[in-house]
Amino acid sequence: MSRPASTASAPVPGRSRRRSRGWIATAPLLAFVAVVFGAPLVVLLGGTFVRQGRFTGENLAESLQGAYLTALIGSVKLSATVAVLGTVLGVFLAQAVVASRLREAVLTASGVLANFGGVPLAFAWIATLGNSGVVTRVLGLGEHGWSLYNFWGLTLVYLYFSIPLTVLVVTPALDGLRPQWREAALNNGASAWQYWRYVGVPVLAPSLLGAVVLLFGSAFAAYATAAAMVGTTVPLVTLQIANALTGNVLIGHENVALALSLDMIVIAGLVMAVYLPLQRRSARWLR
């Protein structure tokens, strides 16, 4: 005779104590998060609603108008473009090399290139494909209207570190695709396209969505590369924040920078609000 269900499912006291003690181990991390994320957030929220010593919504309203709004939209467009293109191209590259002899070389290079950004990256591209860049002059690209200092130029430069980042994120997922699944699909009459449509991509979906969000976030927050390359030619929110903080445009509008930062947090939150249900849905078969 089996034991009553209530007895069998009763919590084990020892295990329960262990679990409660487990929280203690997270205390340093929680303290770190409170200081590094919490404190700036409080300052940011406080500053956003203060102008010349009085409580007001003017900073927030101003951050959603004119050049600031254009910069916000520009950043979202650039980040979304880089996220989608970077994920698609990165997945193709990863799939092409995952089972090849180039695999280790590409993964090592990706590890380096994914972390190669900022001013050195901007300089490398300016020296290569800028107005007086080596390739631009050799190929005479300037005569054909080529310019690196616009939306698509910046997209190209951001892809330089975004594609390797995708390779690093999706390669383990591609490794997890079992050859039997492909063969079983073929055996059931599927074409290669149908295999990817019904099995490959759905299995990879959680990783792909993760890569899209990661790329969106890294492009959205990038500053140094854009600042060195395009200055204010391409409207981006991070450049506007820098300008407002340094009083480059209007003195006394420093707190608009805090409002713009709050706008960025809200946009990042919206992206996560879209991402999480999609991720849950794509990974429902894992639970």
Add this chain to the structure above:
Amino acid sequence: MTTPVTGATGEAVTEAATGARVELRGLHRRFGGTVALDGLDLSIEPGELLALLGPSGCGKTTALRCVAGFEHPDEGAVLIDGRDITGVPANRRDAGMVFQSYSLFPNLNARDNVAFGLRVRKVAAARRHARAQELLELVGLPSVGERYPHQLSGGQQQRVALARALALEPRVLLLDEPLSALDAKVRSALREEIRRLQLSLGITTIFVTHDQEEALSVADRVAVLRAGRLEQIADPATLYDRPATPFVAEFVGTMNRVPGAASGDRVAVLGRTLPVDGPPAHGPVEVLVRPEAVIVTPSAEGTATVVASSFRGSTARLRVQLADGGELLADVPGHDSVRLAPGVTVTVTLVDRPVLVSEPRRSP
């Protein structure tokens, strides 16, 4: 040491067979410097269950994959009902396949896995779901349709895989060691289930296994492969009782090697002279003898001694030391195990029937 195996199932192939005739003609396949198939010829009758048996690397899986279209032979042809399908892509062959393990699509539940081929063929959702349910019932899993593969046991997963392989009503079923990842009890039950289904559907089936017990218990015929070539093809009883070569004799079941002296078509062994089964031989040989062909009798004048006894119910397996120091295994009726206990002196001889002989093995 292997355990004794039962003979053929004795089950006849159903007359309502709908399976196709499968022929492999002179298949050659190399992987770099390794020869996987070396001129393999096989013919499988419609509705027959043929087991491909052999040690690792003998080419049995490669042969199966050539039929499935996942491997392409360097030379030779694969024919189904006389039609050469060697160049036909895998997704256009009339063959369902069950893989060794973990082949269910993890993102689809059991019902959608079974219905996958129908979905690819654009069968309406209602029809394909009904058909999937029918097939799940056929394999004894009527209520797992909504479960994902990781929520199923290994045996259930293989049943679902079997249902999926049958969904498009193929005329050939290919089983690539489908039971190898399962525990003994599930393995035995599923083996019988596969045979029952195969007989009721009349589908031509090729069953790859390295487990001789599995092969002998389910197959109409067993093809033993060695180094990419066919060593012997026969029904299970013949394969066991009349192995064509020493390799088959030792690979299928347990076999003793007893020193003897051959003279043409006769061989002297353990005090008897027996006919040689196979080409004439001369000089010192080793005679291949099954444990059940060894006769052990208690005798005070005997020169052999029982050194171990293992009771197995209806039989007992004895380990007997001969006068020359050599040992052999003998199966005797279970009730004789008491009078043939370890330490008892015995005489040993062989059943009077043709025996296989082999060159003496070199000492290591």
